[in-house]
Amino acid sequence: xxxxxxxxxxxxxxxTNSLVATMRDGxxxxxxxxxxxxxxxxxxxxxxxxxxxxxxxxxxxxxxxxADTLASIKRFMGRGNEDARDEAHxxxxxxxxxxxxxxxxxxxxxxxxxxxxSAEILKALRSRAEQTMDGxxxxxxxxxxxxxxxxxxxxxxxxxxxxxxxxxxxxxxPTAAAVAYGLESAxxxxxxxxxxxxxxxxxxxxxxxRDVFEVLSTGGDTALGGDDFDxxxxxxxxxxxxxxxxxxxxxxxxxxLARDAKEALSESDDILIPLGEIGTGFDPLSxxxxxxxxxxxxxxxxxxxxxxxxxxxxxxxxxxxxxIVLVGGSTRVPLVRAAVAEFFQREPLAGIDPDEVVAVGAAxxxxxxxxxxxxxxxxxxxxxxLSLGIETMGGLVEKIVERNTTIPVVRAQEFxxxxxxxxxxxxxxxxxxxxxxxxxxxxxxxxLRGIPPMVAGAARILVSFxxxxxxxxxxxxxxxxxxxxxxxxxxxxxxxxDEQISGMLQASFSHAEEDKNSRILAELCVAAKQLLEGLExxxxxxxxxxxxxxxxxxxxxxxxxxxxxxxxxxxxxLRTASDQLGRDSEAFAARRMDKSxxxxxxxxxxxxxxxxxxx
Amino acid sequence: xxxxxxQQSYFQLFSLPRQFALDxxxxxxxxxxxxxxxxPDRFASKSAHEQRIAVQYSAFVNQAYTTxxxxxxxxxxxxxxxxxxxxxxxxxxxxxxxxxxxxxLREKLESIADLVEPETVLEHLILEIAADIKAHEQEFVAAFxxxxxxxxxxxxVKMQYLGxxxxxxxxxxxxxxx
Numbered sequence: 001x002x003x004x005x006x007x008x009x010x011x012x013x014x015x016t017n018s019l020v021a022t023m024r025d026g027x028x029x030x031x032x033x034x035x036x037x038x039x040x041x042x043x044x045x046x047x048x049x050x051x052x053x054x055x056x057x058x059x060x061x062x063x064x065x066x067a068d069t070l071a072s073i074k075r076f077m078g079r080g081n082e083d084a085r086d087e088a089h090x091x092x093x094x095x096x097x098x099x100x101x102x103x104x105x106x107x108x109x110x111x112x113x114x115x116x117x118s119a120e121i122l123k124a125l126r127s128r129a130e131q132t133m134d135g136x137x138x139x140x141x142x143x144x145x146x147x148x149x150x151x152x153x154x155x156x157x158x159x160x161x162x163x164x165x166x167x168x169x170x171x172x173x174p175t176a177a178a179v180a181y182g183l184e185s186a187x188x189x190x191x192x193x194x195x196x197x198x199x200x201x202x203x204x205x206x207x208x209x210r211d212v213f214e215v216l217s218t219g220g221d222t223a224l225g226g227d228d229f230d231x232x233x234x235x236x237x238x239x240x241x242x243x244x245x246x247x248x249x250x251x252x253x254x255x256x257l258a259r260d261a262k263e264a265l266s267e268s269d270d271i272l273i274p275l276g277e278i279g280t281g282f283d284p285l286s287x288x289x290x291x292x293x294x295x296x297x298x299x300x301x302x303x304x305x306x307x308x309x310x311x312x313x314x315x316x317x318x319x320x321x322x323x324i325v326l327v328g329g330s331t332r333v334p335l336v337r338a339a340v341a342e343f344f345q346r347e348p349l350a351g352i353d354p355d356e357v358v359a360v361g362a363a364x365x366x367x368x369x370x371x372x373x374x375x376x377x378x379x380x381x382x383x384x385x386l387s388l389g390i391e392t393m394g395g396l397v398e399k400i401v402e403r404n405t406t407i408p409v410v411r412a413q414e415f416x417x418x419x420x421x422x423x424x425x426x427x428x429x430x431x432x433x434x435x436x437x438x439x440x441x442x443x444x445x446x447x448l449r450g451i452p453p454m455v456a457g458a459a460r461i462l463v464s465f466x467x468x469x470x471x472x473x474x475x476x477x478x479x480x481x482x483x484x485x486x487x488x489x490x491x492x493x494x495x496x497x498d499e500q501i502s503g504m505l506q507a508s509f510s511h512a513e514e515d516k517n518s519r520i521l522a523e524l525c526v527a528a529k530q531l532l533e534g535l536e537x538x539x540x541x542x543x544x545x546x547x548x549x550x551x552x553x554x555x556x557x558x559x560x561x562x563x564x565x566x567x568x569x570x571x572x573x574l575r576t577a578s579d580q581l582g583r584d585s586e587a588f589a590a591r592r593m594d595k596s597x598x599x600x601x602x603x604x605x606x607x608x609x610x611x612x613x614x615x
Numbered sequence: 616x617x618x619x620x621x622q623q624s625y626f627q628l629f630s631l632p633r634q635f636a637l638d639x640x641x642x643x644x645x646x647x648x649x650x651x652x653x654x655p656d657r658f659a660s661k662s663a664h665e666q667r668i669a670v671q672y673s674a675f676v677n678q679a680y681t682t683x684x685x686x687x688x689x690x691x692x693x694x695x696x697x698x699x700x701x702x703x704x705x706x707x708x709x710x711x712x713x714x715x716x717x718x719x720l721r722e723k724l725e726s727i728a729d730l731v732e733p734e735t736v737l738e739h740l741i742l743e744i745a746a747d748i749k750a751h752e753q754e755f756v757a758a759f760x761x762x763x764x765x766x767x768x769x770x771x772v773k774m775q776y777l778g779x780x781x782x783x784x785x786x787x788x789x790x791x792x793x
Contacts, residue, residue, distance in 0.1 A: 139660075168659050209647060312785060369659040379647075379654055406681065408655060410674040468670050469655040531662040582664040589665050593672045596652045597628070 008139040008168070008370035009129045010176070010362025013118065013156065015074040015199030015225060016329070018042050019356060020125040021363035022133060023372070028180070028363040030356050031132050038356065040124055043071045044117045046107035054124040066248040067094050068107045072227060073121075075199050076103050076114040077159075078151035115159045122163035139168040141366035143358050145200045146172035146218040147385050149431055150443050153471050168369040170470045173197075174204035175380055176361030177327045178213060180352055189322035190216075192310075194340050194348065195358075196303065197328035199225040203307045205314040205321070214381045217313035217404045219306040224299060226262070226330035232295045233258035233287070237273065240285055250278050265289045266332050293335045300339050307343060313404050324348035329355050382407050384467055388443075391428035393418065395437045400465050403433065407471060412464040414480075421453040425461055427477050427486075448477040448486040521571050528562050528578045535559060535585055538592060546591040558584050624696055625679035635693060635756045637683060646680040686748075687778050690755050690771045697764050707768040709776075717776055720744065724784055737788050744781045748774055 010028070012019045017039035021030040030038040045058035047068040053061065062069040070093065080103065094106035104111040122142075129137055142165075144156050153170055160167045174193030181191075195202040202220040206213055234254050238244070246254065257273055264271045269289045275282035311318060324340060326348045331337065341347050352360060365380065367373060383406050389399040392415075401411050417425065425448045432440035451459050460480040467473050478485040535555070543552055558581045565574040626633040629645045651657075653676060655669040682688045694704050723740060727733045751773045758766030 169656065209643070214647075369656060371660040379651055379656060381650060381654070406677045408670045408674040409677055410671065411678075466670065466674065469673075527662070530660075531664070534662050534665065582662065586664055586668065589668050593653060593668060597649060597672075599652070 005372045006138045006370045007129075007133050007135055008141075008363070008366035008372065009125075009133075009137055010171075010359050010364070010366045011122065011125055011140055011142045011165075012173070012176075012356075012359040012362060013074065013121065013142055013144075013159075014039075014042055014358075015072050015197055015227070016042055017198070017355065018121050018125060019359040020129050021356070021359040022129065023363055023367045028360040028367075030359050031128055033128060040121065040128075041071075042073060042121055043069060044073065044112075044120045045069045046109040046112055049109040052109070052120050054120050063249040063252050065108070066252060067105075068109075070105055070107075070112070070114075070117045072199050073114050073117045075223065077118065078149070078153070078155035079103055079114075115155050115162065118156070118159035119162035122159055122165055126163055126165055137165060139366055139370040140165045141169050141171050141176075141362040141369065142167060143171050143173045143176050143362050145195075145197075145220065145222060146174055146202045146204050146215070147200065147220040147222050148471075149222075149386055149441060150388075150471070150473055151441070152222070157470070157472070168366055171362055171365055171380070172202075172204065172215065172218070172382060173358045174202050174218070174325070174327065175206065175213060175215060175382065176359075176365065177325050177357045178204075178206050178208065178361065179364050179380070180357045180361035181323070181325055181349060190316065190320055191323045191325060192307070192321045192344060193325045193327060194303070194307070194331065195220075195327035196330040196336060197225050198227050198330070199223070201225060201303050201306065202327075203303070203310045205310050205316065213379065214406070215383045216316075217310045218383060218385050219310035219313070221302070221306065224302065226259075226328070226333075228299055229262050229296050229330065229333070230255050230258040232299075233261055233273075233292070236287075236291075236295055237275065237285060241275070241282065246278070253278050261287055262292070262333070265292050266334060289334070296333070296335060300336055303336075304339060304343050318343055319345050321346065325357070326350055326354050327357055382469070382471065384409070384471055386431050386441075387433055388429065388431055388465055388467070388473060389440075390415075390463060391430060391437045397430055397432075397435055397437055397440055400463070401467065407467045408469050410464060410466045412462050415461045415463060416457050417451065417454065417459045417461070418456050420456050422456065422459070423451045423453055424449045425451065425459075425477065427463060427475065429473070429475055443473070444475070446475070446477075446486060448479065448484065450482075450484045451479050452482055454481075521569065521574070524571065524574050524578065525566055528566060528574060531578060531581060531585075532559060532562060535581075538588065542588075542592055542595065546595065547588060551588070555581075555584055555588065625683050625692065628676070628679050629683065631683070633693070633696065635686075635689060635752070635759060637689065639684070642680070642683055646676065649676045686752060687771070687774050690752075690767075690774060693759060694764065694768055694771060697759075697767075699764060699768060704768045704771055705775075707765065707772050709769060709772055713773055713776075717780070720780060724780070724787065727787060734788075737784060741781065741784045741788065744777055744784060748777045748781065751777065 005023075008022065010021045012021075019030050019039050021028050023029075032038045033040075040055040041059050043055065043058040043062065045053040045061045045065065045068055047053075047061055047065045058069055059071075062071065095103060104113050105117070126137060140160065142156060142160055144153055148156070156170060157167055174195050177193050177195065178191050189208060191206045191208060193202070193204045193206065195204075200220065200222050201224045202218065204218045205216045207216050208214075234251075234257075237254065237258065238246075254275075257275065257277060261271055261273050265287070271287055273285045273287055275285055307318075321344050324344050324346060326337070326340070331340075331348075331354050337348065383404045384401060385403060387399045387403040388401040389397045392398045398413070400413050401409055415425070426445060427448060428437070428445045429443045430437055430440040431443050434440050448461065451461070461477055462480055463475065463477045465473060465475050476485060539547075539552070539555070547555070558577070562574070562577045562581050565577045568574065624633065628649075629642055631637065631642060631645075650673060653669055653672045655666055655673055658666045658669045682692050691701060691704060695701070720740070720743075727737055727740070730736055751770050755767050755770035755774065758764075758770055
């Protein structure tokens with residue numbers, strides 16, 4: 001195994017700003033542009049079809065081309081048109097009735113999806129990182145709010161794929177923040193991460209024990225953040241000046257003035273809002289911190305309610321928390337800090353810049369996952385933020401995986417047919433805490449067909465849910481008496497299909513057919529080599545121990561077949577051989593897992609615990 | 616999807632004695648030790664096949680941990696190991712006295728919002744329910760140790776009733792605090 005460090009980055013893809021960080025000289029650092037600015041505004045402009053603009057450059061065009069300039073894109077990620085309409089109206093975007101109810105913005109460069117716009121931001125971060133690090137990024141950890149649902153996570157992953165970033169893991173933002181602090185101060189105990197960003201609010205309760213972070217519970221609101229503070233100020237201003245009609249560009253200016261006012265009020269008790277910038281005939285207006293506090297108090301209280309819920313889910317009292325980590329620029333608002341400190345009866349940590357702490361944590365985790373550090377250093381055990389279930393009779397939801405269950409998780413539940421001779425069963429997968437399907441989020445539907453006709457209630461249909469470490473779901477259904485099975489990897493209704501992604505990738509690369517083939521071949525070769533190297537190491541360590549001679553020979557033979565195809569240049573043959581080797585080696589891999597379970601608990605003698613009663 | 620075929624029980628997985636009384640600290644430590652080995656993040660740069668198997672194993676360890684950590688789930692699981700399915704446990708007969716007590720507690724809970732000082736009354740009620748749960752846990756242990764599986768199942772169902780009531784009371788409490 002080569003010892004040189006792989007290039008890995010942590011990315012905070014934020015509602016307002018995005019950052020990229022990496023390990024440099026032993027510490028995680030955010031990467032700045034030539035001017036020394038670390039964050040990129042999460043704004044994309046599509047006025048010129050030949051050139052998509054990102055960041056400040058795009059921001060500068062916002063007032064002039066409001067419909068072409070997409071900001072707060074994260075709020076639209078993985079949302080359907082129905083969900084997004086109010087949001088779009090407030091932001092003055094033109095929504096297109098996209099395929100499958102997907103959100104699409106009408107711009108001068110055509111219809112743009114939130115996934116595509118996010119990919120542009122990720123590309124900008126990627127190229128900044130590749131310039132700084134002088135080479136291709138080999139792995140990225142991208143952060144998402146803990147409260148992001150299935151569809152929103154999938155959309156984020158799709159955007160990364162589109163931007164050509166290999167995703168090691170989607171990481172919950174609060175967990176990333178705790179990683180940033182945890183490694184530097186080596187704390188043990190209970191941590192609350194209060195994350196009030198531009199567009200989302202998250203509260204997470206984490207348990208840190210030696211090298212392991214365990215997420216005990218999460219809560220929050222995907223549609224609450226500092227932008228809402230700005231909006232409240234803007235609405236207040238409009239009421240004060242007699243609610244004049246503003247055009248979209250003027251509205252933008254007002255919002256940006258509101259943001260400046262909010263930031264200034266973190267330092268001063270009283271400020272003057274220069275409304276003249278909106279247009280002639282507007283006079284400056286004064287706003288005090290007391291007035292501002294009164295405006296935002298309901299929202300701040302709303303966040304504390306979510307804190308209380310998260311604590312209850314973790315079965316803890318507020319004073320049980322040892323550390324509070326603040327994340328997000330909005331935690332600079334004095335009222336927010338004071339309210340959090342009062343609620344937890346403790347002063348929050350603020351050693352790391354609340355705007356950078358997430359990217360810093362993600363970079364540390366990326367460094368670990370890409371394999372730059374010895375194993376066993378740090379482990380993150382996440383939970384799913386929302387319950388997953390399926391629709392049953394009468395439009396009711398049967399929960400299969402409860403919210404705040406530690407992932408990965410595999411759960412199965414048995415169902416039956418309700419009509420005589422029923423040969424198919426529709427499986428409708430939903431997400432959320434409500435009891436009615438109508439109130440829940442629909443994730444996917446599929447059908448189990450080919451059930452032999454039986455009397456109602458005789459079929460035994462086992463529906464299994466599997467959620468991986470990224471929080472992404474796959475569901476399968478099997479009729480137990482006959483073994484008929486059907487499964488689906490949940491591509492949420494509002495995400496992109498694999499075909500759409502590869503279509504977009506092709507469009508963006510516009511490679512000739514051979515080029516595309518050679519890229520696929522190159523990717524396959526890398527994967528196959530990885531498989532072979534991994535197996536060599538595994539065989540050397542455990543081959544004699546865990547494999548019978550015949551099994552070892554068979555595995556070796558298949559390895560040689562793959563080896564032979566590495567240089568053959570035949571995509572299909574290499575794929576077939578690699579897939580076969582993967583399947584052949586599964587049993588061996590499973591035995592190794594069993595062995596490592598036994599080894600993990602060595603030193604624990606079974607005799608010690610046989611019959612004694614411990615309390 | 617192949618599921619790891621663990622022959623061992625959750626207790627064996629964590630090398631803990633098969634009984635209701637449990638050392639939570641030890642369970643937590645061993646859980647983290649195992650996840651330290653098996654979690655898919657440990658295989659992030661390995662082949663897709665290894666990653667998939669890691670997901671299965673890691674999920675099994677999570678399932679085992681969650682089941683043993685929660686007293687009610689642990690009781691159900693012990694009964695399951697003793698050959699009793701969840702349905703059979705739920706069908707176990709409960710004495711009428713307990714059910715009447717339950718109804719009374721429930722009525723108290725439903726009328727709590729009308730009281731002058733609901734918080735104080737509710738707090739007492741929650742403590743009362745929690746003490747009741749503990750008492751039935753003891754009932755479970757006594758019956759289970761004496762191989763009275765039916766008695767243990769009955770205690771388990773009572774724990775379940777009370778647990779539900781406890782959650783509802785907590786929800787009402789959070790509503791009052793908001």
